[in-house]
Amino acid sequence: MIKRKPESHKGDYGHLLILGGSPGLTGAVCLSAISALRSGCGLVTVGIPESLNPIIEVKLTEAMSLPLPETESHTFSLKGFEKVINFIEEKADGVVIGPGISLENETSKFVKEIVKNVEKPILIDADGLKIISSELKILKNKKIKPVLTPHPGEMRALTGKDINYIQKNREKCAEEFAKEYGVVMVLKGHHTVVSDGEKIYINLTGNPGMATAGSGDVLSGIIGSLLVQKMEPFDAAKTGVYIHGLAGDFALKEKGEISLIASDIIEYIPHSFLYFTKIKKCIKISKNRGDK
Numbered sequence: 001m002i003k004r005k006p007e008s009h010k011g012d013y014g015h016l017l018i019l020g021g022s023p024g025l026t027g028a029v030c031l032s033a034i035s036a037l038r039s040g041c042g043l044v045t046v047g048i049p050e051s052l053n054p055i056i057e058v059k060l061t062e063a064m065s066l067p068l069p070e071t072e073s074h075t076f077s078l079k080g081f082e083k084v085i086n087f088i089e090e091k092a093d094g095v096v097i098g099p100g101i102s103l104e105n106e107t108s109k110f111v112k113e114i115v116k117n118v119e120k121p122i123l124i125d126a127d128g129l130k131i132i133s134s135e136l137k138i139l140k141n142k143k144i145k146p147v148l149t150p151h152p153g154e155m156r157a158l159t160g161k162d163i164n165y166i167q168k169n170r171e172k173c174a175e176e177f178a179k180e181y182g183v184v185m186v187l188k189g190h191h192t193v194v195s196d197g198e199k200i201y202i203n204l205t206g207n208p209g210m211a212t213a214g215s216g217d218v219l220s221g222i223i224g225s226l227l228v229q230k231m232e233p234f235d236a237a238k239t240g241v242y243i244h245g246l247a248g249d250f251a252l253k254e255k256g257e258i259s260l261i262a263s264d265i266i267e268y269i270p271h272s273f274l275y276f277t278k279i280k281k282c283i284k285i286s287k288n289r290g291d292k
Contacts, residue, residue, distance in 0.1 A: 010042030014228025017066070017092040018099065018221070019047040019084065019114065020126070022075045022107075025100030026055045028126065028217045031262055032099050033063040035221030038269040039243070041228050045092070047084060049074050075107040085117055094121035096224040098128025099217045107131075112138060115146070121227040121236075123147040125220040126154070133157040139181040145196060145233045149186040149220055171200055184233045186223070186241060188216060194238045201238040205245025207252050214262030219244045222269070239276075246272040 004013075016036050020029040026048070033044045044063040048056050049070035056065045066087060068080035088095060095118055097111060108131045115124065116138045124132060129150050132138060136158070139146055152163050159166070159177060166173050170193045178185040179197030187193040190208075194201040223240035227233065250268035251260055 013040055013042035014093045014225070014230070015043040015045065015091055016041050016221075016224050016228045017045050017047055017084075017088060017095045018224065019076070019095065019097040020099035020101045020128075021046070021048045021052055021056070022100055022102035022104070023052070023073070025102070026052055026059065027214060028100030030056065030059045031214045031217040031266065032096055032221035032224070033060055035218040035266050035269060036096075036225040037062050038266055039222045039225035039240075039273070041225040045087075047076075047080075047087075049076055071104060071106050073102070073104050075102045075104040076110045078106050078110050078113070081110060081113050084114060088118060088120060092120065093228040094123075094224060096123045096125065096220050098125040098131075099220060101127045101131075103127050103130060115139070119143055121147075121233065123149060123220055123224050123227065125149045125216065129154045130157045136181055139183050142182060145182055145184050147184045147186060147223060147227070147233050147237050149188060149216065149223070149237075151188045151216065155187055171195070171202070175200055184237050186219075186237050188219070188241075192241045192245070194234065194241060196234040199234060201234075201241075203238070203241045203245055205242055206248050207245075207257065209252050209255070209257035209260035210245070210248040210265065212261055215244075215248075215265060218262050218265050243269065243272045243276060246275065 018029050018032050029046050033046050036044050045066050047066040050067035051074050053067040069077040071077045111128050111131045121144050152166050155166050156163050174185040174187040174193040174195040178195045184196045192203040222244050223236050226236035247265045247268040250271045251264040255264050
């Protein structure tokens with residue numbers, strides 16, 4: 001995260017493009033967008049199939065939208081590829097792709113082409129992970145390691161391994177996949193595992209109340225925000241899962257496990273960053289005093 005200077009402006013804190021949404025699933029990109037803004041990035045644009053743009057305009061106040069060509073099913077069309085790539089090259093500092101995007105055939109081609117051609121930080125989530133599972137080679141040899149955020153079911157699609165095996169070997173599965181494909185793997189679940197193929201981070205924040213629709217979309221927004229604020233992919237991923245889980249823990253105290261929903265996690269993102277900043281400051285002071 002960038003330390004904010006008095007003379008700074010929104011352009012100093014990154015511009016995140018979020019590509020997602022399809023009929024019945026516009027909430028996913030909205031959750032990602034709001035959580036990204038709450039996590040400090042200066043600008044968020046949501047790329048959305050053009051007929052769904054009025055819904056986004058109503059749901060979102062602080063984020064911008066980018067209406068894109070669509071299929072007859074009102075999902076992303078391959079015709080929007082050049083518009084998106086030009087937008088990324090000219091305006092965006094990073095991309096989140098996948099929340100609510102659907103598995104429609106032409107949309108799948110669109111997703112693969114974006115992943116192949118983006119040279120800026122990119123996070124792939126949800127249906128985006130299922131789409132690329134049939135062509136994993138497009139992840140390799142990227143200048144900046146892509147961040148993948150699967151839950152165990154999506155990890156099964158990526159690896160072909162049984163979910164029970166994945167759950168019993170979470171660290172091994174995350175590390176091996178990250179190493180083979182040159183990515184940062186965020187294997188979500190109890191004690192989320194983050195690995196870049198060399199380092200491993202096991203997250204200890206979070207609670208069962210966060211097992212709710214949209215929680216993963218919130219996480220993708222947090223990590224995407226940190227990526228466009230120039231944090232390295234592995235650091236952005238491990239910080240993001242910590243902040244996400246901590247926000248869920250703060251929310252738990254007020255809402256309880258049964259009633260906790262994804263927007264509650266967003267509500268407590270500010271509390272998490274305040275706590276995180278305070279802890280980092282205390283550690284820095286301790287080190288400066290020569291304490292161990």
